[in-house]
Amino acid sequence: MLSLTINGKKTTVDVEEDTPLLWVLRDTVKLTGTKFGCGVAACGACTVHINGEPVRSCSVPISDAVGTKITTIEGISDGNLTAVQEAWIDEQVPQCGYCQSGMIMAATAYLKENPTPTDEGIDEAITNICRCGSYPRIRKAIHRAAKQMAEA
Amino acid sequence: MALMKLTRRKFLIAGGLVGGGLAVGFGLGDDGPENAALQATTSSGEFALNAWIKINKSGEITFAIPQAEMGQGVYTSLSMLLAEELEVELSSVTPEMAPLAPVYVNSTALMDTLPFSDGHHQGEATIGAWGMKKIAGMLGVQATGGSTSVRNAWEPMQKAGAIAREMLVSAAAEEWNVSSSECVASKGTVTHKSSGKTASYGELVEAASALEIPDDIPLKPANARKIIGKSQPRIDIPEKVDGSAVYGVDIDLPNMAHAAVKLCPVFGGTVASWDDKAILNMPGVIKAVRFDTGVAVIADSFWRAKKAVEALPVTFDEGPNAALSxxxxxxxxxxxxxxxxxxxxxxxxxxxxxxxxxxxxxxxxxxxxxxAHACMEPMNCTALVSDNDVEVWMPNQAQTLIAWFAEKAADVPAENVKLHTPYLGGGFGRRLEIDLVVMAVTIAKELKGRPVKLIWTRENDVQHDxxxxxxxxxxxxxxxxxxxxxxxxxxxxxxxxxxxxxxxxxxxxxxxxxxxxxxxxxxxxxxxxxxxxxxxxxxxxxxxxxxxxxxxxxxxxxxxxxxxxxxxxxxxxxxxxxxxxxxxxxxxxxxxxxxxxxxxxxxxxxxxxxxxxxxxxxxxxxxxxxxxxxxxxxxxxxxxxxxxxxxxxxxxxxxxxxxxxxxxxxxxxxxxxxxxxxxxxxxxxxxxxxxxxxxxxxxxxxxxxxxxxxxxxxxxxxxxxxxxxxxxxxxxxxxxxxxxxxxxxxxxxxxxxx
CATH class of the missing domain: 3.30.365.10 (Aldehyde oxidase/xanthine dehydrogenase, molybdopterin binding domain)
Structure with missing residues (x-):
C-alpha cells in the first residue's frame, strides 16, 4: 500500500510501484480530469502539480509521488473557478477540450512563478500540444488571467 | 460474398452508389411518427413535441442533437438554431445525444459526396439534388463530418423550434379560448396580448403534446433574428475547464475491466502464434484475447493490461505487404x-x-x-456484451455505422444495440471509422456481462490509423x-x-x-x-x-x-x-x-x-x-x-x-x-x-x-x-x-x- 496526498486528501493505493501517477489518478482514484495523451511526456495532456511544480504524470512512477502534495485539475479551485479557468471561459479557449486540463495546470504553475507573463516566457514554459489549435486563445487567456490576478 | 448479417430492417445497396460516397446498408425508415424515437427516451413528466424537442413540466428543454461535439461547437450552434425559433434563451436549452433513428439523417454529407446532386449547394432545386436527398433519407446515416452540421441542421432545427413553439401557443390559445394569433411566445412563456394572461412552456407542454404537429410554419426573416448571427458563448466550455467533461476515455462503469492491445505492425498481417499463458499470472490480468490482427489483454486497470500485453509473446505472419515502402x-x-x-x-x-x-x-x-490524425484523445471504445445485446460507449462521428458494426461483431439483434456518444477529444475524420468498435466488441465478447474499456496507446494510434x-x-x-x-x-x-x-x-x-x-x-x-x-x-x-x-x-x-x-x-x-x-x-x-x-x-x-x-x-x-x-x-x-x-x-x-x-x-x-x-x-x-x-x-x-x-x-x-x-x-x-x-x-x- 502506498500513501498519497491528492488535492489535500490522504489516500492509499494498492498498485505496483512503477505504475505512472497518471493511471493511479485515472483508474484507481477516479480523477479523470487528468488526461492520457501520449504516455511519453511529449504532449502535456496529463500535467498535474507535485508540490506546486508542473509534471507530466504519465512519466512519474507512483513511488516518486509518495510523500508529495499532488494537485490535479479537480483540486485547483476551492469551489469557485480560478482566475485562469475564468480567463479560459472569457477567451472561449477550449474546442474539443481534451488537452485543456493539462494546459490549465501548466498555465497555473507558470503564472504562480511569473505574475507578469511575457510571450517568450509562455512559449518556453508551456510546451503542451493542442490538436484543435487553441494556442492563440491560450496566450490571450494567460495574459488576461495575469491581469485579473494582479488587480485582485 | 461475406456480408454483414441482414436483418428485417435493413438491406444493402451495392456498387452503384459507392463512387464518391458511402455504400452502406439502409435503414428503411420508421413507420411511426417522427417523434417516436425521442418519445421513447422521455422520463416521467416529459413530453417530446417533435423529433428534436423534449420539455418537462418544470419547463426544462432538452434538445436531441444528432451531431457529435468534437470541438467544432456544434452543441452551441445547433442549439442556437433551435432556440431562435422556439423563442427561448439559449441557456435554457440542454443538448442530449439523439437516439438512432432515420429522422436524424445527415443528408448534406451524402449530398456532398454522392454524385448527381450537383447544384444543391448553389441553392438550386435540381431533380438530382431532390433525388439525392430522398436517397440520403432512406440511408438514414447519422454522421458528423464533411463540415456539414450547420448546413444540414439549418432548416430542420429552426423548423423544429418553430413547430414546437406554435404547438405551445395553440395549447395556450385553446386553454384561454382565444385565437392563436392573439398570443405571443417569448422567453419560454406564452402571453395573451390583450388580457396579459401568461403560461410557461412547462405548464403548456402536456396539452401541446396532444396536438397535431402543424405543417410548415414560416421561419423568421433574417432581420428578426435575436440569437443567430451573434457570438454566443459555447455551452460545453464550462465543463471543459474544470476537468468534469466526460470523454470516451473517461467512461467508468461498475465492474468495468480494461483492455490494451498489441497489433501486427505490418498492414494486412495477422497473428501466427502466441503464448497467452506467459502473462496470465501478471498482476490484475483477467484474460488474454487473440483476434485476426493482434492480441489483447483484459486486466483490472489499463496500466496492468498494457504491461501484460507488452510482455505477451506473439509472432506475426506479416503477410504480402512486408516489403512495402x-x-x-x-x-x-x-x-x-x-x-x-x-x-x-x-x-x-x-x-x-x-x-x-x-x-x-x-x-x-x-x-x-x-x-495521421493524432486526435488528442487516443482511440477508445467501451463495450458491454451480453448473450442477446450489446451496449457501446464510444467517441464517434458515425453513430449509425458504429451501431451496425457493434451489432455485427456482437451477433445480436439490431434492436438490442445501444450506443452512447460522449464528447470527442478531437475527430478530424478518424472517428468515422469502425475499427475500434469491432475490436472492442470482439474483446468484450470474451468477458460477457462485464464492460470492457479498450484504450489504444498513442503508438497504436499513430501506427494503425x-x-x-x-x-x-x-x-x-x-x-x-x-x-x-x-x-x-x-x-x-x-x-x-x-x-x-x-x-x-x-x-x-x-x-x-x-x-x-x-x-x-x-x-x-x-x-x-x-x-x-x-x-x-x-x-x-x-x-x-x-x-x-x-x-x-x-x-x-x-x-x-x-x-x-x-x-x-x-x-x-x-x-x-x-x-x-x-x-x-x-x-x-x-x-x-x-x-x-x-x-x-x-x-x-x-x-x-x-x-x-x-x-x-x-x-x-x-x-x-x-x-x-x-x-x-x-x-x-x-x-x-x-x-x-x-x-x-x-x-x-x-x-x-x-x-x-x-x-x-x-x-x-x-x-x-x-x-x-x-x-x-x-x-x-x-x-x-x-x-x-x-x-x-x-x-x-x-x-x-x-x-x-x-x-x-x-x-x-x-x-x-x-x-x-x-x-x-x-x-x-x-x-x-x-x-x-x-x-x-x-x-x-x-x-x-x-
Missing part, C-alpha cells in the same frame, strides 16, 4: 502519372494541344506524404502573350479514400469508381482557364486511407495553389493580382481577395528575410483566402509570423465559432506543412508518437487574424475550409522571401526548422 509508393505514383491512364474531373478546351504547341511550358511535380493519402501531382501550364493562363494540365496520383473506406465496411463492394474527393480542389478550381484538363489516376495501395480534415482538398490545394503561384511569377505578375485576374467573373471570390489585400496590407513591401504568400481555396461550400507572413534565414529557420484569413461561408450562425474553426484548421494544416509525415518502411509505419510526429505548439504558432466576409452565398461549412490554403500560402511566402520553390511537404524534409 514510401519510396516504392512514390515510384508507383511517378509511373502512374507518366502513363496514359486517368479519370478526368475537368476537361475543357484543348489543354494538351496548346501545351504541345507552346514554346514555353511551365512544369512542376508536387508531393505530399501520408498523415487510416491515413490521409500520400499523393503526387504533375503540372504543365502555358501563358498567353499577355500573361494569362492559356492551358492547365494537372494530373494527380493517389489512392481513393472513399474506396478504402467502403472496402473496410463492405469488402465485396471494392471497385474502382469515380471519387470526387480525389479531385476536390483540383478539378473544381474557380480560375477562368479556357483550356484545362485535370485528371486523377487511381492508385490503390495496401495502406488504409481515410477522411482527414478537408480530405482531398488537403493536398489538392497545396498542388493547385502552389502551381498557381508559379504561373503568376512566370507571368511576372503579382500573385494576388494574378488570381484576381482569373476570378473576374466571380464576385464572391473577387470580394475575398480584395478583402485579403486590404487587411493584410499586401501592397506594402516587407523587409529582407521576410515574405508574404497567398492562397485562395473553396471547400465545403466556403471560400477561404489566406495571406501568410514569414521570416526565414539562410539556416532555414522559419517563423510563421502572421496569418490573415478571410472566409465567406454565407450566413454566419455563431461568429466566434467560425473564427475559432478558422484558427483551428490553420494550425492543423500548419502542423502538417511544417512537420507532418508518416513514412512506410517494411510494410509498417516508422513514426511512433509525438516526438517523431510533431505538432505546432505555442512557440511556433502564428498570430492569426480572421475576417468574416459573408457575401450572401448559401451556407458553407467551417470545420475544414481553413486547412487547405495554409500549406500553399506558406510555400508561396518562402518563395517570395527566398526564391526557393518548395514542391514537397513537409518543410522539415527540406531542412527547415520552425
Amino acid at each position: 514510401s519510396e516504392a509508393i512514390f515510384a508507383e505514383f511517378e509511373q502512374q502519372l507518366a502513363s496514359d491512364e486517368g479519370r478526368s474531373y475537368a476537361d475543357r478546351g484543348e489543354a494538351l494541344e496548346k501545351i504541345s504547341q507552346a514554346d514555353t511550358v511551365i512544369s512542376a511535380t508536387y508531393k505530399v506524404p501520408f498523415l 487510416m491515413y490521409r493519402p500520400a499523393a503526387q501531382a504533375s503540372f504543365k501550364g502555358t501563358l498567353t502573350s499577355s500573361g494569362e493562363i492559356d492551358a492547365w494540365n494537372h494530373r494527380v496520383a493517389s489512392p481513393s479514400v472513399t474506396r478504402s473506406f467502403t472496402k473496410r465496411m463492405l469488402p465485396w463492394a471494392d471497385s474502382d469508381m469515380p471519387d470526387n474527393s480525389t479531385a476536390d480542389g483540383a478539378g473544381n478550381i474557380p480560375y477562368q482557364i479556357s483550356n484545362m484538363l485535370m485528371e486523377h489516376v487511381p492508385t490503390p495501395l495496401e495502406i488504409p486511407v481515410g477522411y482527414w480534415r478537408s480530405v482531398g482538398h488537403s493536398y489538392n490545394a497545396f498542388f493547385t495553389e502552389g502551381f498557381m503561384d508559379e504561373m503568376a511569377w512566370a507571368a511576372k505578375k503579382d500573385p494576388l493580382e494574378f488570381r484576381l485576374d482569373h476570378v473576374s467573373e466571380h464576385t464572391d471570390f473577387t470580394a475575398v481577395l480584395q478583402k485579403l489585400k486590404e487587411v493584410s496590407d499586401w501592397s506594402t513591401p516587407l523587409p529582407e528575410g521576410r515574405g508574404r504568400g497567398i492562397a485562395l481555396h473553396e471547400s465545403f461550400k466556403s471560400i477561404v483566402g489566406q495571406v501568410v507572413e514569414i521570416s526565414v534565414n539562410k539556416d532555414k529557420e522559419i517563423s510563421i509570423d502572421k496569418v490573415f484569413c478571410v472566409i465567406d461561408c454565407g450566413t454566419v450562425v455563431n461568429p466566434d465559432t467560425v473564427k475559432a474553426q478558422m484558427e483551428s484548421g490553420i494550425i492543423f494544416g500548419l502542423s502538417a506543412a511544417l512537420f507532418g509525415e508518416i513514412t512506410i518502411e517494411k510494410g509498417r509505419v516508422v513514426q511512433e508518437n509525438f516526438p517523431d510526429y510533431d505538432m505546432v505548439r505555442l512557440n511556433n504558432c502564428p498570430e492569426i487574424e480572421v475576417h468574416l466576409a459573408p457575401s450572401g452565398r448559401p451556407l458553407g461549412g467551417v470545420g475544414e475550409p481553413s486547412t487547405p490554403p495554409i500549406a500553399p500560402a506558406v510555400v508561396n511566402a518562402i518563395f517570395a522571401a527566398t526564391k526557393t520553390r518548395i514542391r514537397e511537404l513537409p518543410l522539415s524534409k527540406h531542412g527547415y526548422t520552425a
Whole structure:
C-alpha cells in the first residue's frame, strides 16, 4: 500500500510501484480530469502539480509521488473557478477540450512563478500540444488571467 | 460474398452508389411518427413535441442533437438554431445525444459526396439534388463530418423550434379560448396580448403534446433574428475547464475491466502464434484475447493490461505487404502519372494541344506524404456484451455505422444495440471509422456481462490509423502573350479514400469508381482557364486511407495553389493580382481577395528575410483566402509570423465559432506543412508518437487574424475550409522571401526548422 496526498486528501493505493501517477489518478482514484495523451511526456495532456511544480504524470512512477502534495485539475479551485479557468471561459479557449486540463495546470504553475507573463516566457514554459489549435486563445487567456490576478 | 448479417430492417445497396460516397446498408425508415424515437427516451413528466424537442413540466428543454461535439461547437450552434425559433434563451436549452433513428439523417454529407446532386449547394432545386436527398433519407446515416452540421441542421432545427413553439401557443390559445394569433411566445412563456394572461412552456407542454404537429410554419426573416448571427458563448466550455467533461476515455462503469492491445505492425498481417499463458499470472490480468490482427489483454486497470500485453509473446505472419515502402509508393505514383491512364474531373478546351504547341511550358511535380490524425484523445471504445445485446460507449462521428458494426461483431439483434456518444477529444475524420468498435466488441465478447474499456496507446494510434493519402501531382501550364493562363494540365496520383473506406465496411463492394474527393480542389478550381484538363489516376495501395480534415482538398490545394503561384511569377505578375485576374467573373471570390489585400496590407513591401504568400481555396461550400507572413534565414529557420484569413461561408450562425474553426484548421494544416509525415518502411509505419510526429505548439504558432466576409452565398461549412490554403500560402511566402520553390511537404524534409 502506498500513501498519497491528492488535492489535500490522504489516500492509499494498492498498485505496483512503477505504475505512472497518471493511471493511479485515472483508474484507481477516479480523477479523470487528468488526461492520457501520449504516455511519453511529449504532449502535456496529463500535467498535474507535485508540490506546486508542473509534471507530466504519465512519466512519474507512483513511488516518486509518495510523500508529495499532488494537485490535479479537480483540486485547483476551492469551489469557485480560478482566475485562469475564468480567463479560459472569457477567451472561449477550449474546442474539443481534451488537452485543456493539462494546459490549465501548466498555465497555473507558470503564472504562480511569473505574475507578469511575457510571450517568450509562455512559449518556453508551456510546451503542451493542442490538436484543435487553441494556442492563440491560450496566450490571450494567460495574459488576461495575469491581469485579473494582479488587480485582485 | 461475406456480408454483414441482414436483418428485417435493413438491406444493402451495392456498387452503384459507392463512387464518391458511402455504400452502406439502409435503414428503411420508421413507420411511426417522427417523434417516436425521442418519445421513447422521455422520463416521467416529459413530453417530446417533435423529433428534436423534449420539455418537462418544470419547463426544462432538452434538445436531441444528432451531431457529435468534437470541438467544432456544434452543441452551441445547433442549439442556437433551435432556440431562435422556439423563442427561448439559449441557456435554457440542454443538448442530449439523439437516439438512432432515420429522422436524424445527415443528408448534406451524402449530398456532398454522392454524385448527381450537383447544384444543391448553389441553392438550386435540381431533380438530382431532390433525388439525392430522398436517397440520403432512406440511408438514414447519422454522421458528423464533411463540415456539414450547420448546413444540414439549418432548416430542420429552426423548423423544429418553430413547430414546437406554435404547438405551445395553440395549447395556450385553446386553454384561454382565444385565437392563436392573439398570443405571443417569448422567453419560454406564452402571453395573451390583450388580457396579459401568461403560461410557461412547462405548464403548456402536456396539452401541446396532444396536438397535431402543424405543417410548415414560416421561419423568421433574417432581420428578426435575436440569437443567430451573434457570438454566443459555447455551452460545453464550462465543463471543459474544470476537468468534469466526460470523454470516451473517461467512461467508468461498475465492474468495468480494461483492455490494451498489441497489433501486427505490418498492414494486412495477422497473428501466427502466441503464448497467452506467459502473462496470465501478471498482476490484475483477467484474460488474454487473440483476434485476426493482434492480441489483447483484459486486466483490472489499463496500466496492468498494457504491461501484460507488452510482455505477451506473439509472432506475426506479416503477410504480402512486408516489403512495402514510401519510396516504392512514390515510384508507383511517378509511373502512374507518366502513363496514359486517368479519370478526368475537368476537361475543357484543348489543354494538351496548346501545351504541345507552346514554346514555353511551365512544369512542376508536387508531393505530399501520408498523415495521421493524432486526435488528442487516443482511440477508445467501451463495450458491454451480453448473450442477446450489446451496449457501446464510444467517441464517434458515425453513430449509425458504429451501431451496425457493434451489432455485427456482437451477433445480436439490431434492436438490442445501444450506443452512447460522449464528447470527442478531437475527430478530424478518424472517428468515422469502425475499427475500434469491432475490436472492442470482439474483446468484450470474451468477458460477457462485464464492460470492457479498450484504450489504444498513442503508438497504436499513430501506427494503425487510416491515413490521409500520400499523393503526387504533375503540372504543365502555358501563358498567353499577355500573361494569362492559356492551358492547365494537372494530373494527380493517389489512392481513393472513399474506396478504402467502403472496402473496410463492405469488402465485396471494392471497385474502382469515380471519387470526387480525389479531385476536390483540383478539378473544381474557380480560375477562368479556357483550356484545362485535370485528371486523377487511381492508385490503390495496401495502406488504409481515410477522411482527414478537408480530405482531398488537403493536398489538392497545396498542388493547385502552389502551381498557381508559379504561373503568376512566370507571368511576372503579382500573385494576388494574378488570381484576381482569373476570378473576374466571380464576385464572391473577387470580394475575398480584395478583402485579403486590404487587411493584410499586401501592397506594402516587407523587409529582407521576410515574405508574404497567398492562397485562395473553396471547400465545403466556403471560400477561404489566406495571406501568410514569414521570416526565414539562410539556416532555414522559419517563423510563421502572421496569418490573415478571410472566409465567406454565407450566413454566419455563431461568429466566434467560425473564427475559432478558422484558427483551428490553420494550425492543423500548419502542423502538417511544417512537420507532418508518416513514412512506410517494411510494410509498417516508422513514426511512433509525438516526438517523431510533431505538432505546432505555442512557440511556433502564428498570430492569426480572421475576417468574416459573408457575401450572401448559401451556407458553407467551417470545420475544414481553413486547412487547405495554409500549406500553399506558406510555400508561396518562402518563395517570395527566398526564391526557393518548395514542391514537397513537409518543410522539415527540406531542412527547415520552425
